[in-house]
Amino acid sequence: MSHWPEHILTEVGRHLEAAYPFEGCGVLLREEGTGRLRSRPLRNAAGNPRVAYAFAPEEWLAVCIEADARSERVVCVFHSHVDAPATFSQEDLLRAAPEGRPLLPNVSYLIGSIHRGCVHYVSEYEWRAGNFVSRAS
Template identity: 65%
Template sequence: MIRWPEPGWPLAVRDAVVHHLESAYPEEGCGVILQTGDAGPWRVRPLRNAAARPHTAYAFAPEEWLAVSMEADARAERVVCVFHSHVESPATFSPEDRAQAAPEGHPLLPGVSYLIGSVHRGCVVWVCQYGWQGDDFRLQEP
């Protein structure tokens, strides 16, 4: 059983995130979770990892991020979570994650949480969610 930090997320969302992260192994998988309004349906949008070192980092391709942004606008959705995996390592918010999510100490996507899945031997074994609180990203407890 995977420890999942947000019990309110639909099982289909959890399954889609886990499936994508496991299928990306041995590279880091990444994507976003979108929602229509505040209580509307959820959608998982896996993205290709365009990082130069995809075994140890993730990055969205600019053209794919633009496409997601345009899709979300057209569907009246908003990004509620960015997700990615850490391969053979813990689901902690790393210094590199922090530098990418909040360069110069300010979050690029205010109000968006970050979900990190720890993938070992091709299986997600632990998931942690982080959110901006005060002046840094902190672990969000269920």
Template identity: 60%
Template structure:
């Protein structure tokens, strides 16, 4: 499982949720995929949901953007369901899984984070398959990034 920050605390996201995120990002290739992971509840009783979003960037091979109306709908639905955004995720196409300068500018315009309690996951997709991943969180006035083991994302429930 992967610990992600959300709502001011660290929480373990179940592997099958992470696998859903990876499936969406691989399916979006050769464009960047994007979305969010929402969480409701606390501790062992937490419930998780992957919300894939369409990439609304005018240059979707090298950037991602949420359409404002889609982001608003996610926020409204999350409010009704008493969920919080735990993670914003996106892929990099045939490029490293690093939280780029552009990712930083979008997440913290003017150096102020838009979602300071949220983790950002970047997954490198090469040839349609996830090859590496990283997680970034806002700490001490900047984003801190650590690599993630893809083995954590490759869980599939037995059939």
């Protein structure tokens, strides 16, 4: 289903499960040249972390500085939906493309459905033709 290596999906899943009953979040980074991937979990700084996620500004800045120093770029944002489907919600759309254009171009979104602390399903979305659509579509 996913094109991400199993070890990356395992790391993402562990972080999302550990965040339960709140939404977990983070990013995947790819090293320029080698293509090596790494996951970078982030703290959920949303006002209501049970139903939304937001990166803490200082952590997002640290990720950007790290990525620059390591010749990496963010290729995917991941987060969980607590006791809900792994679908790209209206809230996700408002945060990812608040003015109808993605804030992070060429970055996909991996969403994990977490029920009772366990990842049950993961789906990925990418920007195509003016909207976020399932990567499987």
